[in-house]
Amino acid sequence: MAFTPLSIRWAQMAAALGDQLAHNRNSSKMKTFVTLMVTALLFVCSPVEALDRDKRLRVVSPVHANERVLVTGQEQREKRHGHCVDDGTREEDPVCASNGKKYLNMNRFEYNKCLIQAEDGEDITIVDLDFCREALLEDLESEGLL
Numbered sequence: 001m002a003f004t005p006l007s008i009r010w011a012q013m014a015a016a017l018g019d020q021l022a023h024n025r026n027s028s029k030m031k032t033f034v035t036l037m038v039t040a041l042l043f044v045c046s047p048v049e050a051l052d053r054d055k056r057l058r059v060v061s062p063v064h065a066n067e068r069v070l071v072t073g074q075e076q077r078e079k080r081h082g083h084c085v086d087d088g089t090r091e092e093d094p095v096c097a098s099n100g101k102k103y104l105n106m107n108r109f110e111y112n113k114c115l116i117q118a119e120d121g122e123d124i125t126i127v128d129l130d131f132c133r134e135a136l137l138e139d140l141e142s143e144g145l146l
Helices: 007-022 026-045 053-064 073-081 108-120 129-142
Strands: 095-097
Touching: 095 108, 095 129
Parallel strands: none
Antiparallel strands: none
C-alpha cells in the first residue's frame, strides 16, 4: 500500500494526539477524537481493491480499451480454425519448415502446419536448418539489405 502525503500527515497528527491522550487518559473528548482520527486514517489509506469489481472494470475499460484494435491475419486464422491447438510450449528448440520459416519448437511447427493446411491446403514438412538460413539470406539480398 502506498502512503500519500495526506495519510502521512494524518499519522503524524494521530501520534501527536496519542501523546496528549497519554497525559489526559480520562478525557472522553480526547478518546472520541482519537477514535475518529484513526477511523479517518484507515479510510484514507484503504486500497482501491475495496471497490466493486464491476465498477473498477467500468473505470479501467474506457482508459485501456481501444475499439479500433487491428486484428492480424494470424489471429483471424486462429479463430476460423479452432481445431488447431497451440499447447503453449515456449522452450527454444528451433525447427525449419519447407516454407522457409523457422519455428520456435516442434509444437509451434505442428500448430502452424495445421493452420497452413486448413487455410491454404499446403502441407509443410521439416527440413534441415540450413534451408531456412539460405532462405533468409535470399530474402535479405532481394531486399538489398546484404
